[in-house]
Amino acid sequence: MPVSNTVDFMTIVAARRLRNHCTCFVGIGIPSKAANLARLTHAPDIVLIYESGPIGTKPDVLPLSIGDGVLAETADTVVSTPEIFSYWLQGGRVDVGFLGAAQIDKFANLNSTVIGDYNSPKVRLPGAGGAPEIAALAKETLIIIPHEKRKLVERVDFITSAGYLDGGDAREKAGLKGGPSMVITDLGVLVPEEETKELVVQQLYPGVSRDEIKEATGWDLRFAEEVSETEPPTETEINALNQLLERTRIAREKQQNVLR
């Protein structure tokens, strides 16, 4: 069974990375899709936390926004926003922070604020939301982003959320622990190199060439010593994802019929 598109592939690869029983602070969009796919496949006891306050949420359909009712209805508990950030994230109870962004650079710094100059931006993006503290305080951060030259850049226009800053031990020197452990794109998987903390290719999706991934990257992308081909999605993964998407589609359709 073919996966319908590369976004689904990226979602499945990201889901695999999440271990059962881990506590994951989830961003909306593809991170939310991947985290719930993990919960519905190999990680039934994963604890999903959303910044709107739900802890241990188990939605049967994907939320459209980060504060959807289904997240509260299926949660172990719902806490206030100050509490979710102070006791739960800052308190050190989050294993994995799972984020998207508009731009990422070769040291995995993230930009979700502006493209261009801050005071006269070419594009004004929505802004930080919960990302800076998630990136700073989770024990590790996973990042998911479509692989395009304008998105994977040498230096981000604005550091909203710190990755490895200038590389090497810059993050540690600044006083931050954790950090990005993996960047999942729709062409492959990048990881920070041990010493330099520069993102290098660790996996390529089946059919993606080295030239192709280099061409889609805004810096001179290098490769890890051993580059593997990503395992293609299994039937179980594809079915679980398709069922989740179908349930979501039906739920949203029904909702709109009720309201209008």
Add this chain to the structure above:
Amino acid sequence: MAHFPSLSEAIRELVHDGDTIALEGFTHLIPYAAGHEIIKQGRRDLTIVRLTPDLLYDQMIGMGCVRKMIFAWGGNPGVGMLHRFRDAIENGWPHALEIEELSHAALSVALTAGASGLPMGILRGFIGSDLPKYNKNIKFITCPFSGDKLAAVRAINPDVSIIHAQKADRKGNVLLWGIIGVQKECALAAKNCLVTVEEIVDELDAPPNACILPSWTVHSVCHVPGGAFPSYVHDYYERNNAAYIEWDAISKSRETFSQWMETHIMKAKNFEQFKESLSAHST
């Protein structure tokens, strides 16, 4: 004890040109009816505060009510960008918009500090981020005990906080539940708090530890059923996702935006009429 005025009376009394106001809600319980009333009464030079400005603040910005916005994430949740906000920042339409940007954690801390009578809040935040370069209300301090580098943010005390809740009793005690975001902190940080509610009941029947704002912390309670539309109210009605999706096209150009605001909001006598006008339009 809380008063029970009409929504238009409450806005007239509490919200003035130049005020700092916070209409809070994290996707849930967003006080749309109150926001529309502010727009209709033509308030100007407002500083608006919110963690997640969405359609409502986009409407207020596009209608020229706002001088400055203090926020963490300004987008259309689950849909995309806020076009009126972007037009104000990128092109100064309808006039220039000043911004003060924080993160969700930092703005929560600033409102909690406001509610706690502290001049600032602290968090482990912003190390390595460019945000402090552009916001003078974020500073770094050293913890006197551990020596840790911490971020300090200036407390926020709005002139008026406005929230929507499920219930109030006849004395004006307010009960809300579900995703309650930063509403309690916001209500207690403000000089005055206005609450719109789905219903007014004899007894709240709330368990101990429920999120209740006692009537003496609330200036006014307005009975506005459906007042959080198109957002949702836990146990009352669901979010109208279609309205959020449609907003993208409506708000894209100045013309379609202005026309929509005029047709559906400015001409409506009240929030009920606004909703009727929308459903007439969509059938």
